[in-house]
Amino acid sequence: MVKPSEPRLLEELRQHLMRYRMQPRVQEQGRVLSVGDGIAWIEGLPSAAMDDLLDFEDGSTGVVFALGRRRLGAILLEETERLTAGTVVHRSGRLLSIPVGDALIGRVVDPLGNPLDGLEPPACTRRRSLDTPSPPIVERDFVRQPLYTGCKIVDTMIPIGRGQRQLIIGDEGTGRSSLAVDTVIHQKGQGVLCVYVLIGQKRSAVVSTIETLRRYGAMDYTTVVVGEAFALPGLKYLAPMAGCAIAEYWTRRGRDTLVVYDDLSTHAYTYRELSLLLRRPPGREAYPGDIFYLHSRLLERSTRLSADQGGGSMTALPIVETQQGEIAAYIPTNLISITDGQIYLDTHLFAAGFRPAIDIGRSVSRIGGKAQHPRIKEEAGRMKLDYLQFLELEVFTRFGAKLEETMAKKLRRGRVLREILKQERLHPLPIEFQLAWLIAFNEGWFDDLPPAEVPARLARLEAGVKASGLGLDDRRDVWLQHIKRWLT
Ligand SMILES: Nc1ncnc2c1ncn2[C@@H]1O[C@H](COP(=O)(O)OP(=O)(O)OP(=O)(O)O)[C@@H](O)[C@H]1O
């Protein structure tokens, strides 16, 4: 079968060959001085520039990362066993790029686009540079459409809009990845293409994430980019840029995309490791001075494009790890200042069984509120106020203060709300359900429920919403009638 583009391709090839002239070509030839730890020192390439792609004679590749007077440092992207001191190196003249296109949907690839799922290389016809400049202001639009995560706390109190960058921050093992995976799973049928970037994780964790995505049908619209723990540091360093480029291709074609960077702490460690090995001057916490620039350049590429640019969007969920809740450390503060808000996961809440362990007081979404449906916004505003008051009151009563009846009632109501907000992982919920429980709670219909009975009551509500087909735009009294029936 001849594809329509093939004759054109043949014609272009013919033209190219007609124009081709045989002539001697001068090319610099470099030599490897030393190699190890994922980097190589090279001499003899005087016109090499930063970010030039290098071809080694043995088949390895690398990219220029440090320029010295006599020698240059390169980070290796592919390394064969034959790479040693003395190996000949050339500048390739190619740019660092990755294959992009719909053939990547459902695939697992490394940051150079090589398949890691044991299948054929993805049949992509286009490539995209890993480091494209972010769209200028005139090409951008406001964030006005919501991106639902399926998480009760996030969708009601810390809403995310399409094109927003929302940081997921917390200590090790507080459920950061789970929240991101649930969000990806919840994009089924929402018209959002997802890219999940795994940076420096153990193979077991990588496999389990991919298996989870597959089991819940999320691989139908998701690409996974992996720079594993024991991969070359160069690959771990490039992974977020690769994931971003893959999503950017779709965004530029008017699609909505979601990219998860899991996680940027590991990315920063890798960048620090490479920079120290290549003798770049260290700055705060021994990170190189341009780590802020690296992360901001990456996250600035997420945006909502204006209508004349196709109206696509790229939402980013970068994940960062804190040590013992210290959000003022260098990398976390950098990322907090770059992103449009953060979801803070707390170890103590996690240990106390409040999961997802989101600390509502310390989490914000600076622009997502503009994209929130007015009905949800109105109901959630009342609920959030109640909850924050309750948290304060609870601290106060720990000292054994005697309470008036109204206060005791507020406490009871808050405790029930806390039960409502708990959510199992892998169970994202539709936005209509969020509206239903918000209304029921605001009407006080959960108030006298023993906390243990909350899950069963919510399950009934969920089944009711599902069967009813009611939408966010239906009138409140219609919702009230239905909810009353489901709950009694
Ligand atoms: N909503 C939840 N309900 C119950 N358990 C949860 C929930 N979210 C996460 N967990 C559990 O908490 C553990 C840690 O979750 P997860 O791996 O997502 O955290 P993380 O912050 O990404 O950890 P890591 O530091 O290993 O990357 C997992 O065993 C997971 O099953």
Ligand SMILES: [Mg+2]
């Ligand atoms: Mg994780």
